[in-house]
Amino acid sequence: MIYRGVDGKPVAENAWTDDRDEALRLLAQRAIETLKARIVELEPYAEETPATRAADQSEQPSRNRREQTGVRRVLRKSAADRGSNRARTGGRK
Numbered sequence: 001m002i003y004r005g006v007d008g009k010p011v012a013e014n015a016w017t018d019d020r021d022e023a024l025r026l027l028a029q030r031a032i033e034t035l036k037a038r039i040v041e042l043e044p045y046a047e048e049t050p051a052t053r054a055a056d057q058s059e060q061p062s063r064n065r066r067e068q069t070g071v072r073r074v075l076r077k078s079a080a081d082r083g084s085n086r087a088r089t090g091g092r093k
Contacts, residue, residue, distance in 0.1 A: 003030050006037040 001023060005011040013030075015023040 001027050001030070003027060004034055005030075006034055 001015050002010060002012050011030075015026050017023055017026075
């Protein structure tokens with residue numbers, strides 16, 4: 001049997017049986033264990049409200065580098081704005 005364990009990594013395990021139904025039951029048990037672990041990890045996100053999310057985000061430092069350093073992005077002018085020949089003629093010749 002090959003399945004994903006509770007930690008999310010692939011697990012290869014011998015079922016030690018030739019009975020297909022017994023092997024399927026073992027695989028189902030492992031899948032239930034894995035799903036229960038995933039539910040425990042996801043429950044905090046499901047119970048989160050917009051108010052608690054906003055409070056949590058305000059406590060975290062900003063991830064936007066420009067906000068941290070005060071650097072402004074300089075936008076390049078397009079060829080049409082610069083008045084180049086390529087923009088007027090429609091391409092290279």
